[in-house]
Amino acid sequence: TLVYVLNGPNLARLGLTEPGRDGRAAYPELVRVCQETAAELGLRAVVLQTDSEAELVGWLHRVAEEAAPLVLNPAAFTHCSYPVRDALALRRAPAIEVHLCNPYAREPFRRVSVLSDVVDGAVTGLGTDSYRLALHAVARLAGAGAR
Ligand code: DQA
Secondary structure: OEEEEEEOOOHHHOOOOOOOOOOOOOHHHHHHHHHHHHHHOOOEEEEEEOOOHHHHHHHHHHHHHHOOOEEEEOHHHHHOOHHHHHHHOOOOOOEEEEEOOOHHHOOHHHHOOOOHHHOOEEEEOOOHHHHHHHHHHHHHHHHOOOO
């Protein structure tokens, strides 16, 4: 089974722009963690990153069409993108929101997620472990035939 791990703006620059802030790992390490965790769960992870809202919306349409499980780090789109939210709401399989950092420990605008009510759950603040745990959760939900 395929699981999508979609990442929003600036995440490919992880560890380059603000070392130590968004988790200790650089993006290639994050991709490796996702692929390795998915393999342990008997899944195949398609890990993608985009800085473009339109591209992310297109990927979310594909996820919906394929009824594929999803781990999504919408990055700053979390706090402001209704298009991303509406595209995510089309999903037909479990979806987990992830954040490397703890958004509640940062600027006030990060306390709001415009999409947390259209996901099954969220894992935040644990660096790459947020993705590990989210992949475990989504695999369980998908296996249980939830939704
Ligand atoms: C983030 C948190 C967002 O607030 C921020 O805009 C990001 C990264 C995280 O993974 O911690 O780009 O989604």
